[in-house]
Amino acid sequence: MAIFVFADQHQGTFKKAALETLFYASQLASSRQQEVVAVVMGEINQPRALADLGKYGARRVLHVDAAWLNDFDARLYALVLKEMLNQYAADRCLMPHDFNGRALAPYLAAQWQAGLLTGIVSLPDDKDCYQKQVFSGKATAWIKLQTERQVLTLLPNTFTPQPGDSQAQVERWQPTQVSAQQKRIQLKEVQTTQGRVPLTEASIIVSGGRGLKGPENWGMIEQLAEVLGAATACSRPVADAGWRPHHEHVGQTGLTVRPNLYIAIGISGAIQHLAGVNGSKYIVVINKDPEAPFFQAADYGIVGDAFEVVPRLIEAIKKYKGIS
Amino acid sequence: MKILVCISKTADTTAKIAFTPDQKSFLETGVQFIINPYDEWYALVRAVELKEQYPDTVLHLITVGGADAEPILRKALAIGGDAAFRVDLQPISIEQVALSIAAHVKQEGYDLIFTGKETIDYNGSGVGGYLAGLLDWPFVSLATRFDYNGQTATVEREIEGGREICEASLPLVVSCQKGMAEQRIPNMRGIMAARTKPLQVLAAPPEAQQPAISIDHFALPPKKSGVHLIEPGNEEELVRLLHEEAKVI
Ligand SMILES: Cc1cc2nc3c(=O)[nH]c(=O)nc-3n(C[C@H](O)[C@H](O)[C@H](O)COP(=O)(O)OP(=O)(O)OC[C@H]3O[C@@H](n4cnc5c(N)ncnc54)[C@H](O)[C@@H]3O)c2cc1C
Numbered sequence: 253m254a255i256f257v258f259a260d261q262h263q264g265t266f267k268k269a270a271l272e273t274l275f276y277a278s279q280l281a282s283s284r285q286q287e288v289v290a291v292v293m294g295e296i297n298q299p300r301a302l303a304d305l306g307k308y309g310a311r312r313v314l315h316v317d318a319a320w321l322n323d324f325d326a327r328l329y330a331l332v333l334k335e336m337l338n339q340y341a342a343d344r345c346l347m348p349h350d351f352n353g354r355a356l357a358p359y360l361a362a363q364w365q366a367g368l369l370t371g372i373v374s375l376p377d378d379k380d381c382y383q384k385q386v387f388s389g390k391a392t393a394w395i396k397l398q399t400e401r402q403v404l405t406l407l408p409n410t411f412t413p414q415p416g417d418s419q420a421q422v423e424r425w426q427p428t429q430v431s432a433q434q435k436r437i438q439l440k441e442v443q444t445t446q447g448r449v450p451l452t453e454a455s456i457i458v459s460g461g462r463g464l465k466g467p468e469n470w471g472m473i474e475q476l477a478e479v480l481g482a483a484t485a486c487s488r489p490v491a492d493a494g495w496r497p498h499h500e501h502v503g504q505t506g507l508t509v510r511p512n513l514y515i516a517i518g519i520s521g522a523i524q525h526l527a528g529v530n531g532s533k534y535i536v537v538i539n540k541d542p543e544a545p546f547f548q549a550a551d552y553g554i555v556g557d558a559f560e561v562v563p564r565l566i567e568a569i570k571k572y573k574g575i576s
Numbered sequence: 577m578k579i580l581v582c583i584s585k586t587a588d589t590t591a592k593i594a595f596t597p598d599q600k601s602f603l604e605t606g607v608q609f610i611i612n613p614y615d616e617w618y619a620l621v622r623a624v625e626l627k628e629q630y631p632d633t634v635l636h637l638i639t640v641g642g643a644d645a646e647p648i649l650r651k652a653l654a655i656g657g658d659a660a661f662r663v664d665l666q667p668i669s670i671e672q673v674a675l676s677i678a679a680h681v682k683q684e685g686y687d688l689i690f691t692g693k694e695t696i697d698y699n700g701s702g703v704g705g706y707l708a709g710l711l712d713w714p715f716v717s718l719a720t721r722f723d724y725n726g727q728t729a730t731v732e733r734e735i736e737g738g739r740e741i742c743e744a745s746l747p748l749v750v751s752c753q754k755g756m757a758e759q760r761i762p763n764m765r766g767i768m769a770a771r772t773k774p775l776q777v778l779a780a781p782p783e784a785q786q787p788a789i790s791i792d793h794f795a796l797p798p799k800k801s802g803v804h805l806i807e808p809g810n811e812e813e814l815v816r817l818l819h820e821e822a823k824v825i
Binding site for chain 2: 262267324325326327330349350351352354355356357358359360361362363367368369370371379381384385386387388389390391392393394395396397398399436437438439440441442443444445448449450451452453455456480491498499501504505506508512513523524527530533534536537547548549550551552553554555556557560561564565567568569571572
């Protein structure tokens with residue numbers, strides 16, 4: 253039996269989290285002698301991208317090549333997936349725990365009458381338990397699905413794909429029970445935040461807090477992010493005060509992020525903030541208060557005034573990268 | 577219009593996270609419980625605003641939980657809502673919650689259902705989508721704005737590096753997050769009124785009794801080994817460590 257993976261794409265570019273999930277599925281499949289099938293919805297203007305999914309572990313790609321599926325719609329995608337999974341008598345469907353996956357997975361699980369486990373961060377252990385972060389990253393649970401059919405979502409930035417050189421076999425697949433007539437949501441407009449790495453996909457994040465005093469001081473944060481190829485984030489009071497847009501707010505009531513490197517500048521490290529960032533592999537804290545709680549969660553720290561430390565750090569990185 | 581808002585009871589954000597000695601369940605002693613912030617600040621407040629805009633709106637709240645969830649429901653009623661329901665079940669999984677709520681929705685009939693984007697304890701992010709799937713209603717997740725003109729809903733949702741704006745007709749399920757509304761502090765009048773608002777206890781439907789998952793155990797993350805402090809002025813050393821030791825740049 254095959255493991256199905258929903259491979260989310262935008263204009264022919266597959267999302268980083270989708271490639272991670274394919275890679276994860278191939279790890280899962282190899283221990284069970286299964287194959288991985290990638291499911292792609294909507295028209296693709298770069299057909300080669302489909303076969304290239306083989307590099308990430310897909311043996312086959314089922315392409316639902318229909319214009320009415322170009323825009324994400326949880327219900328419509330779930331109905332199409334359900335028909336496909338039933339036709340192939342599949343028992344397992346994976347997708348990333350990202351914006352679209354978090355909508356599609358539960359919808360599909362309900363429709364397909366499958367067990368659902370969201371936000372997993374590990375392969376199953378010998379008891380068939382998956383690890384999942386709970387209490388906003390403050391603890392881990394080992395959870396087992398009791399059902400035969402399973403829908404799982406994988407937390408982004410958990411597995412790093414190691415692309416190989418295989419090519420996937422690409423097939424077109426058309427649903428017969430679902431059609432454009434069932435569409436009930438119309439996409440009107442897409443606004444993209446220009447030029448920046450999306451926060452959820454970033455491997456490095458530079459984040460600023462109230463210690464930066466005001467929005468006019470974000471120039472050095474952006475500059476540091478730029479030299480590192482990082483995304484920018486902020487603490488809640490910073491977003492609440494309108495210094496930065498809401499979508500940059502990380503923490504328990506904002507976005508949860510898991511970059512390789514999180515640099516916190518002028519952030520005290522309140523428990524609610526830590527909850528959203530403690531999955532980061534490395535944390536650097538720059539704070540003038542040696543007692544700031546964030547230092548306890550940090551790997552590296554500088555006790556100092558951000559207005560002096562950050563410009564010097566930018567210079568040091570430029571020097572290291574050979575940028576003048 | 578008839579709106580249902582799903583409310584969850586969660587441990588306070590500052591609660592000490594600890595587990596029973598067998599590591600099987602969350603230790604509730606001494607823990608303060610709150611309304612899940614996404615349910616309260618965004619889903620509930622936006623629904624209350626819609627009722628203010630369309631006064632003939634009927635606004636119901638629902639939770640799936642034991643009797644200990646009732647103070648949370650009363651707190652929510654103090655912010656707004658005409659009546660509340662508690663499905664009497666201690667759920668451990670997403671589908672138990674969704675199946676319980678779906679049974680009530682099929683009985684009572686609603687046009688619009690709001691949930692929070694996730695609970696801050698189990699972080700499942702699944703109840704809204706699962707519920708919509710059970711009802712076969714359209715679903716918009718992670719909404720940052722919701723407007724209704726009497727016929728069509730305009731919903732803004734977050735996506736990687738941007739946002740989408742879409743239109744849908746009712747019925748509809750929406751999961752809500754920051755941007756939808758501003759937090760409201762209940763006033764004395766609201767708190768008094770909440771005491772006498774109807775709160776009905778419903779039996780859980782049979783299909784919700786058995787969870788699809790089992791929790792083997794919980795564990796706290798390993799403690800960090802301690803921060804490596806670098807002298808200010810020695811930023812080049814930090815860059816070296818990030819490159820050579822952490823290997824992240
Ligand atoms: C229910 C609830 C949910 C919450 N959810 C979130 C959440 O999701 N995310 C979140 O971030 N917060 C959240 N909070 C708020 C949280 O409790 C803190 O209030 C908040 O994180 C503090 O933000 P801050 O660190 O930017 O500001 P502060 O706590 O004011 O800290 C500023 C820091 O900057 C340092 N500083 C000042 N000047 C300088 C300088 N020149 N150089 C270097 N350092 C300097 C100070 O030493 C201090 O440590 C929540 C709170 C509640 C009650």
